[in-house]
Amino acid sequence: MSRLIDKKLSRRRFIGLSSCTLATAVVGSQVKVLRALATSGDISAPVAGKDDSIFTTCGMCVNKCGVIARVRDGVIRKLDPNPHFIKSRAMLCARGNAGVKVVYDPDRLKYPLIRTGARGEGKFRKATWAEALDLVAKNLNTIADKYTRAGVMFASTEGTYQDHFFNQLAECFGSPNTVRHPTLCLSSNIQGFSATFGTNPTPDVLNADYIIMSGANRSEALITPDSIDMLKGDGGRRKVIYLDPRFTKTAAKADKWFPIKAGTDMAFILAMINVIVSEGLYDKTYLQNNTVGFDKLLPHVASYTPEWAQDECEIAADDIRKVAREFAEAAPKAVYYQGRRSSFASNDTQMRRAMAILNAIVGNWDVKGGMLPNAGIKLTPHDYLAPWYDDVPERIDAGSVAFLSEKDGSWPVVQERVLAADPYPVKGMMIYKQNVLSSVPDRAKTLKMMDQMDFICCIDITMSDAAWYSDVVLPEATYLERQDPIESLGGPVPVAVFRQPAIEAQFESKPCLWIMQELATRLGEEIAETFDFTMDEYIHHQVKNNPQILTDLKEKGVYFERTEPNYGSTLGKRLKTVSGKIEIYSQRYADKGLDPLPVYISPTKIPAGKYRLIVGRHAFFTHGTTANNAYLHEIMPENTLWLHSAAAAQAGLTHGQTVKVRSSVGEETLNLEVTDKIRPDCVYMAHGFGVLSKGLSNIYGKGGCDAALIETKYCPISGNAAMHETLVEVVPA
């Protein structure tokens, strides 16, 4: 152990700790601590009785809602919402209900597979776990020897609660090249709001009287509890203003829908700020005491008048003025809702900054109905000592954007640099349930990136496109068959959750932890040592300072310490910004050479005959993962291309006709849906179709793939992909 402590402390870990000595002392005793805490094995002892109800959490999307699995005769018959689960207000959506068909899916991966044909040909043979794992370990070691350990990249999903183990293996293997979903999703949001508030706050949707949503389609892109709270009962004085190039189901529920020109939201926000500051609709004392840089905001927004914005966003100046006044009037119980996905445009971080500043100047920070700081449930982390390797270079995307997440990286940059072997080759790929061919923009480029790999291994539950192009495919147990560790779901009302197996893992599928432990054993003693625990030990260690968490999880499937947000807990205290206050002007950005106040950039003009491709969620699928589910497939059997009726008439295209959609990077064929629910200058298609894998039998050959059309563009501040900057043409097929 001392050898490890002296020499093998991971560089990344070292950087993250304030005191090396303290850290090693804690970490060194970790395994023993875990052992000592092991109890009677009550966690790992499985599963439901033959007829039973099991508390667990949903694994169909990011929300992790509380579920009761009803098991009869050893079969999961029904998934019911957990009435105690306050975060989701005791509900379960279509996907949550369809979870049964994840387990009993004829398309499930049943045993380890080793590729026998060419990549993408779909020829695999059944292998034993031992053979498959040996092959993975051998390839990882070969690549590490030849190209350094940075030569293997690790792409991970989120929310299985076992993704921590996958990322632990990546770190202990010694690769800095880990990528996760944030730069395909919300990293600009996190960056823009954190630069302002020191955190990415949560809007208090339940108590807000005035909500403006732009691009956050909450009635379809479900987020709990916001999607539910937005429809507060008929007694509410709630007003919802919704901006979106599409008339979504959220638009149908909103008091007012503005079909904003895509990519111009910042103009709308800056004009709102202009109205509020020029008309003095703010609290001067509040701003003086709680913010920095308000004086610089006044001249900055002077030219951003509603009349100016009208030309940019195609929303009438009077409407902008009206919304701004109503917003300020309703404040502080008014929120400009930032949504979650911020992969719209390459200036998205600055757009989110503008949103944050607008919220800040009406004083809605940490008050009822405003923007709330997040909290978590304290769990004792499993610390480990990652081995140290010499000569491992820094991340392949290092230095590419202003604020790169060290663990998540930037997917678009990684894709481009791996393909160019710049500055070094990456020849191995470990994938954990992230369907990279469906989610990363420019699928052809992702395919090329995969083509140049010496080895690809994918862990999944179905033959996703990523699995289809892998050399070794390992079947994971589904979320209803696993014991997962405890996870704190942060928010104004944080909860702790876990998963218990409702039934035993079907076929030869195994939980991620088991797969990681088996791989670790094959990769060497020092890596294996960090995995020297059972799930039982791990969970008891998580709750060693608060055993009540585990008691509550077993008794009611959820643990929480309060049912209402703790309003005002940060007021008068230092925020996690450089100044300790809300930063309207960001010195930190200025120091990095970035605009310290958000500067508007007009989106590219759309030439005649072209349309802006926009993407967006609906309530039935989660990214590229659930379209093949039998129940959900029934609801949406294939996607269509939305085109406005006037635009269709002009182009001579008709409803139902098969069309080709062409961008600079790809072409997809799908059926046209002529509708007035979209601006005439945009087209939209749902995500999750146009798959490559014949192992997804319900959807193979159906619809088109948006990732095949979207060009690689990203925000230079956060590294977030910009998915609404691709222009396409539409022609008859």
Add this chain to the structure above:
Amino acid sequence: MKNKRFAIVLDTKRCIDCKACTVACKTENHVPLGTDNYRNWVGPEPLRGTYPNLGQTFTPSQCQHCSNPPCEHVCPTGATTVTPDGIVHVIEHKCIGCKYCMTACPYDARYYNEEIEAVDKCTFCSQRIYGENGQLPACVETCPTKVRVFGDLNDPNSDVSKLLAKHPSRVLKPAQGTKPNLYYLI
């Protein structure tokens, strides 16, 4: 003991057409896969207005558990019957699959279930509401925005009775004289 008069009150203003109710129903009641097989549905109403002034509502529906059910009247074998608590249901082994009831239903609330070889329809999830734990029907329980409220109209203190006392409501196709027990708040 006094019989119940089960009913559902719906507030469609809350419906976001997320289809949680339809999937919950299918899993709970073993409704076979396929879009022709359903006990409930959500109807997106046609788009109103012209761009950019658009509006749309979503109407979830199902068997209305009519107090004057045409399906019962036309059934030649007495397979369709009404329980004392007002649940219109099909006795599987009596059903000969003539589908007369499907034609008679003005709400299109019935389908032919090939697996059980009988017409099938909503039973208010009787297995749940009369079960040990007295659960709500699956569609009612799972609904994210709680569009549906289920209860007993014979109990003046039930949520359904209170809602109907407080708010105006309508039923579907009242001219058919079917006396539905699904009430839509106006």
